Structures are given as C-alpha cells and as structure tokens.
Amino acid sequence: MLWLAVFLFALLPTPTIAHHGWAGNSDEEFELSGTVASPVNLVGPHATMKIKAADGQVWDLTLASVPQTKSAGLTENAIPVGSMVKVHGHRNRDPKKFEIKTERVTFNGKTFKVYPNRS
Numbered sequence: 205m206l207w208l209a210v211f212l213f214a215l216l217p218t219p220t221i222a223h224h225g226w227a228g229n230s231d232e233e234f235e236l237s238g239t240v241a242s243p244v245n246l247v248g249p250h251a252t253m254k255i256k257a258a259d260g261q262v263w264d265l266t267l268a269s270v271p272q273t274k275s276a277g278l279t280e281n282a283i284p285v286g287s288m289v290k291v292h293g294h295r296n297r298d299p300k301k302f303e304i305k306t307e308r309v310t311f312n313g314k315t316f317k318v319y320p321n322r323s
Contacts, residue, residue, distance in 0.1 A: 229294035229305045236263060236304065237290045244280050246270045251278065251318070253309075255289060264303040265291060268318035278309060278316040287311060 241262050242254035251273035253265045267273045283289060293306040307319040 228297055230297055232294070233292065234295040234304060235290060235292050237288065238263065240283050240285050240287050240289055243285055244273070244278055244282060246274065246280060253283075255291065261302055263291075265293075265306045265309075266303060267306050267309075273316075273318045276316045276318045276320070277314075278318060282316070283309070283311045 236255070236257060238255035238257040240253065241256040242252075244251055244253045244267070247270075249269060251267035251270050253267065254262055255265060256262050267278065268276070273279075288311075290310045291304060291306050292308045292310075293304045296303040296305075307322045308315050308317045310316075
C-alpha cells in the first residue's frame, strides 16, 4: 500500500524549480552593447531581457532574482525597447548559445547593478 501512495504522490504536479548558477558561464568578463529587443521581464526565478547587437544577433540576458533586480531599480519600464544599452557579465560557455549571465546593465548614464557584490 505504501508503494501505491508513493507512486500517486510522484504523479502530482510540482512546480518547476530553475536555478541559473554560474557554472554554465565563462569565467572571463564579457561586455556587449546593443538595443533592447525585449524589455525586462520580472516573471520567473530570474529577471530576463533581450538585446540586439550591431551584427543583428539577439542575446538573452539572465539577470538576478526578481527581487534583487527590482531592488537595483531595473523594472519593466526602466529601459524602453529600442534603447541602447551596455551589459557586463559572463557569456554562456557554449558558443552557439547567445546568452549572458548579466551582472550590470548601463542605460543613459545609469548603471543597474543587479549583482552588486560581483566585480
């Protein structure tokens, strides 16, 4: 009977837990400038946004947790789509993935440090 309870419990839907650690990203610092293609999104465990580089490549930016990103002042309306930004962080180790674990975003002279304790 216990096996049946365990089996049924395993079938229950569970929330997806995602953790975006640093292991999948290069150790080297990485900077990129581009225009905002998709604004800050504060849904999920980490905030995200997209920028388009001068060569046309769209990059996915993984920011800090939603509360930490908000406390840095980076909200959905902080940077309009089409605005020029500079981002600093660590790009994905896989060169086919255009993703940056982003430590800070600079827009119009203001720097949003979403990971203030990192270099």
